[in-house]
Amino acid sequence: MNYQSDVIKFAEEYAFAYDPQKNQYQKIEMFEYQKKLLKQFEKQDYTIIKQSRQVGIDTVMAVYIAYYLMNNSDKQVFAISTNTDCAINFLKKVKTILLYAKETPAQMNQKNICLKNLSRITVSGASFWSNAGRRFEIDFLYINNAESINYCRDIWMAAGMALSYKKNAKAILSSVPKFKDSFFHKMWVNAEKKENNFKRVSVSWKDNPQLDENWYNAYCLRVSNNPDAIATELDGKFIKKKATKKAAINIRLEPEKKEKILERMKQKNISSITEYIMELINNNLENGV
Numbered sequence: 654m655n656y657q658s659d660v661i662k663f664a665e666e667y668a669f670a671y672d673p674q675k676n677q678y679q680k681i682e683m684f685e686y687q688k689k690l691l692k693q694f695e696k697q698d699y700t701i702i703k704q705s706r707q708v709g710i711d712t713v714m715a716v717y718i719a720y721y722l723m724n725n726s727d728k729q730v731f732a733i734s735t736n737t738d739c740a741i742n743f744l745k746k747v748k749t750i751l752l753y754a755k756e757t758p759a760q761m762n763q764k765n766i767c768l769k770n771l772s773r774i775t776v777s778g779a780s781f782w783s784n785a786g787r788r789f790e791i792d793f794l795y796i797n798n799a800e801s802i803n804y805c806r807d808i809w810m811a812a813g814m815a816l817s818y819k820k821n822a823k824a825i826l827s828s829v830p831k832f833k834d835s836f837f838h839k840m841w842v843n844a845e846k847k848e849n850n851f852k853r854v855s856v857s858w859k860d861n862p863q864l865d866e867n868w869y870n871a872y873c874l875r876v877s878n879n880p881d882a883i884a885t886e887l888d889g890k891f892i893k894k895k896a897t898k899k900a901a902i903n904i905r906l907e908p909e910k911k912e913k914i915l916e917r918m919k920q921k922n923i924s925s926i927t928e929y930i931m932e933l934i935n936n937n938l939e940n941g942v
Contacts, residue, residue, distance in 0.1 A: 660691045664716045667754040670746060678749065686860040687713045691720075693854060694825065701837075701844055701851040702827035705858045706872065706886045710827050714795055715746035721793060721823075722747075722772040723756055728792040730774040733808060735801045740764065740776035743797070747774060779808060780932065791815045793823040800831040803923055803932065809836070826851070830885050832894040841891075857889055 661683070668681040683691075690713045693700060704710050718730055732747075734740040741763050748766060751758065760767040767773035779802040794812045799805045809826075816822040828837050844851040858864045869887060876882035884890045914929070923929050 660695055660717065660720050661688050663720050663754070664688070664691060667719070667750055668712070668716045669749055669753045670712065670715075671749065678753075681712060681716075683713075683716075684709075684860070684862060686856060690854065690856070691717055693852070694823075697852045698821065698823050699850040699852065700825045700854060701840055702825065702854045702856060703830050703841060703889055704827060704856040705889050706829060707858055707864060707868075708856045708861050710856065711743060711746065711797065714797070714825065714827070715743065715750055718774060718793070718795065719747050719750040719754065719756075722751070722766075722768055722774060723754065723770075725770075725772050725792075727771040728773075729790055730772070730793040730795070731791050731812070732774060732776045732795040732797065733779055733802075734776065734797050735779055737778040739797070740778055744774065744776045779804065790819075791822070792819050794825070796824075796826045797828075799826050799828040799837045800835060801828070803928065806836040809840075824851075830889055830891045833891045834894070835891075838891050855889060858887060 664681075664683045664687075668683060669678045670681050671678050687709060690702075690710075694717045702710060714732075718732065722728070722730065732740065732743055734743055744764065744766065748758070748761065751766070751768075756768060758766045759769045760773075764777060765773060765775050791812055794816060796802070796805065796808065802808065812824070816824055826837065826840060830838070830841075832838065840849065840851060841853060843849045844853045858869065872887060873883055876886070881892055884892050914926075918926075918929050923932065
C-alpha cells in the first residue's frame with residue numbers, strides 16, 4: 654500500500670487496538686466523524702478540538718500520528734498528556750498501529766519511538782514539559798486534555814516558539830471544555846475571531862453512533878446529576894469558574910519567599926497552595942526525584 658495515498662484507507666486497514674474485554678487486539682471501526690477529523694488533520698496545520706466524553710479522540714490521534722510518522726522523514730512529534738501513565742498508554746496505541754502496518758521501529762522504549770526514516774514520537778506528562786519543553790525541536794505537537802493541565806499556557810508558549818520556526822508545522826489541542834477564561838477557552842474563542850491559526854472542531858457524544866439517550870442519562874447518574882459536569886463533559890459548554898478563597902500560605906516562611914510563591918501561583922493560574930504543592934510533587938516524580 655502507498656501510505657501517502659489516503660489516510661482513511663490507512664485507518665481502515667491498520668487501526669487496531671487492544672480490547673480488554675475480549676483480551677485481544679481487534680480492528681477499530683472508524684466512524685464518519687472520526688474520518689472527518691483525519692481529513693481535517695491532513696488539510697489543516699493547527700486544529701483545536703472541543704469534545705465531550707467517549708468520542709475516541711485519542712484513537713483518531715494515534716492513527717493520524719502513526720500515519721504522519723510513516724509518511725514524513727526526520728520529523729519530531731511530541732504528545733503531551735496530563736500525566737506520565739496517560740502518555741505511555743497513548744504511545745502504546747501508536748505502536749500497535751505501526752506494528753500492524755508492518756512498520757518495525759528502529760528504536761523504541763516507554764516514551765519514545767523512532768522509525769527507520771528518522772521520524773520519531775516522544776510522549777510525556779505535562780509537568781515535565783512545563784519546565785523542559787523549550788529545549789526541544791518540534792514539528793508536530795499534540796496536547797491532550799488541555800483543560801486539565803494547569804500550566805498548558807507555559808507548554809504552548811514553549812512549544813509555540815519552536816513550531817514557529819518549522820515549515821508545515823502542526824499542532825492539535827483537544828479537551829473536554831471546562832472554565833471560561835481558561836487557556837483552552839481563550840484559544841477556542843480566539844480561533845473563532847481568527848486571532849490565531851487554529852481551526853475549530855466540535856465533537857459531541859451524539860456524533861458517536863454507539864451512544865444514545867440511555868447512555869447520556871446513565872452518565873448523568875454517574876456524575877450524580879452534577880450540572881457543571883453535565884454541561885462540560887456531555888453538553889460541551891464552558892462554564893464560569895466559581896469564586897474561591899484567596900490563596901493562603903499557613904506555613905512559616907520569610908515574607909520574601911512567601912511573595913515569590915504567591916507570584917508563581919498567579920503566573921500559573923493556580924488558586925490554592927495545595928494545587929501548587931501537587932505541581933511541585935509531580936515535577937519531582939517526572940524528574941525522578
